[in-house]
Amino acid sequence: MTVDADPVILRTDNVAKSFGGLRALNGVSAAFRRNAITSIIGPNGAGKSTYFNLLCGALSPTSGKIEFDGRDVTGLPQHRFAHMGIVKSFQITTVFPQLSAHENVRVAAQALVTTFGLWRPRAAYRDLSEKADRILERVGLADRARRAAGLLAHGEQRALEIGIALASDPRLLLLDEPTAGMSPEETRTVMDLIVSLAQERTIILVEHKMKLVLGISDRLLVLHHGELLAEGSADDIRHNDAVKRVYLGQRSH
Numbered sequence: 102m103t104v105d106a107d108p109v110i111l112r113t114d115n116v117a118k119s120f121g122g123l124r125a126l127n128g129v130s131a132a133f134r135r136n137a138i139t140s141i142i143g144p145n146g147a148g149k150s151t152y153f154n155l156l157c158g159a160l161s162p163t164s165g166k167i168e169f170d171g172r173d174v175t176g177l178p179q180h181r182f183a184h185m186g187i188v189k190s191f192q193i194t195t196v197f198p199q200l201s202a203h204e205n206v207r208v209a210a211q212a213l214v215t216t217f218g219l220w221r222p223r224a225a226y227r228d229l230s231e232k233a234d235r236i237l238e239r240v241g242l243a244d245r246a247r248r249a250a251g252l253l254a255h256g257e258q259r260a261l262e263i264g265i266a267l268a269s270d271p272r273l274l275l276l277d278e279p280t281a282g283m284s285p286e287e288t289r290t291v292m293d294l295i296v297s298l299a300q301e302r303t304i305i306l307v308e309h310k311m312k313l314v315l316g317i318s319d320r321l322l323v324l325h326h327g328e329l330l331a332e333g334s335a336d337d338i339r340h341n342d343a344v345k346r347v348y349l350g351q352r353s354h
């Protein structure tokens with residue numbers, strides 16, 4: 102079996118993370134399927150962002166192992182994760198508010214080619230510019246391309262951040278609460294975008310509002326007190342008694 106035929110792209114084996122005396126994550130083992138949307142849900146303080154940061158290489162686990170594409174990547178620096186195609190939205194660069202949406206995406210795309218030594222001055226500008234156009238179209242910002250990023254609406258800025266992440270051609274895109282602070286309308290737009298992006302790549306989504314992601318996730322992991330409480334399809338999670346207990350009484354989840 103070739104590596105590409107492996108349905109699992111990313112795997113954690115008993116990973117734990119402590120901050121001083123606090124054990125934020127306590128031995129989580131899970132497998133993430135290629136070209137699927139997997140959501141990590143759980144109440145506040147469950148360890149979701151900590152787990153997310155281990156998955157994208159922003160943090161190293163205190164113990165346990167992380168495998169990407171069958172390779173042990175535990176403890177590698179984050180830029181190595183990025184070079185392998187593991188990208189979290191917002192990691193590459195912050196949005197430059199005075200640059201246009203198009204320039205923001207182009208700069209991110211340029212960072213990729215220069216990093217990989219693929220820089221060809223004559224063809225490069227046009228290629229990068231066309232790539233930025235394609236990405237802006239993809240994230241629904243084609244008609245905002247020339248507008249300064251700082252003048253975009255909140256939802257548009259978040260879409261631009263996803264566009265900046267896409268500029269580095271991620272195979273695995275990680276998003277931590279991508280709709281935080283958005284109106285219901287903006288939220289729907291970004292959720293639709295995430296579903297369409299998942300056709301071509303693997304997506305891992307962190308969200309504490311379970312209802313928001315049940316409908317779009319192929320698999321869900323539920324964290325609670327730093328442990329994996331449940332995992333499965335939306336139906337499995339909807340009917341899981343332990344999950345119901347954890348979410349019980351938590352309004353708007």
Ligand SMILES: Nc1ncnc2c1ncn2[C@@H]1O[C@H](COP(=O)(O)OP(=O)(O)OP(=O)(O)O)[C@@H](O)[C@H]1O
Binds near residue numbers: 120123144147150
């Ligand atoms: N850098 C850090 N230093 C110390 N403690 C931390 C750090 N990051 C997280 N924690 C603690 O680890 C626990 C898990 O936090 P984490 O941010 O992973 O939870 P979360 O599920 O993302 O919560 P939320 O829904 O609020 O985003 C919390 O008790 C938190 O206070």
Ligand SMILES: [Mg+2]
Binds near residue numbers: 149150151
């Ligand atoms: Mg969090």
